[in-house]
Amino acid sequence: MKKLIKVPGKSSCLFFLVLLFTSCHSSDKDIVINTRLPDTVVIKQMQFSPAVLRVKIGDTVVFINKDIVPHNVTEEKSRAFYSDTLAVGASWKLVVKDSADYMCTIHPTMKGKLDL
């Protein structure tokens, strides 16, 4: 009789805590997988950084101009994409459709690459 009304012991509590923690943990993991952060290319000191970025089709790449002069981001071969002039502090988003060599047409020695 005494055993029937006994409150759960320490081991049972520990089991439920572990169960709760692991269920929360797996839920957080799912969220991270489903919301991949956009890749970033920083324009600074007359360079695209990183100069070569590994991407997948459908990825979003954000270009941020942290330099002291305006720049642009232009696909090199056929002008498949063009950011327009990015003022100092401005940013521009690109959804990747293919690998690309790109440049700044204002400063033609500045070049970068999106690699699939």
Add this chain to the structure above:
Amino acid sequence: MKILNDFAKATICLLVGTVMFPWSSMAQKTQKLTDPQIASVAVTANQVDIDYAKIAQKKSTNADVLKFAETMAKDHQSVIDQAVALVTKLKVKPEDNATSKSLKEGEAKTVKMFNSKSGKAFDKAYIDNEVAYHKAVISVVENILIKDATNKELKDLLVSAVPLFKAHLAHAEMVQKNFK
């Protein structure tokens, strides 16, 4: 023989540099520049290149030269705007000095030379001058202005301008290849 040739080339470069850009060698001889003097040299050096670009925009019909001149006018104006904003914030008044005066004197001689030329000869003279001018400016900024600057923000602005001037030099050299 090769050593003699190299020596001759180096001597010619030094002489041409001293004649065309006397301020670059003059600055090395003078005493340490103050921040107000550095601000004056920085603004003047940028303004001189804007003036050259405006002449090119009037005289040239070459697409590469015009595009380069447009970039020079915009970029150097952007540096001037930032330098003026900084000295205003720091309450520093740019102060004329031997180097900035020499820059203006050099500009007067170069403008005279530009005015005596037209067509392809002008394009070549303009782009050759841009290559030499940017080399001289980079040397002065790296070896004198950055070292002499005492205010950290002024020093940082000068440091951040060096990659810009080096990219301008690479761009000028790229255009220069069309005139050789």
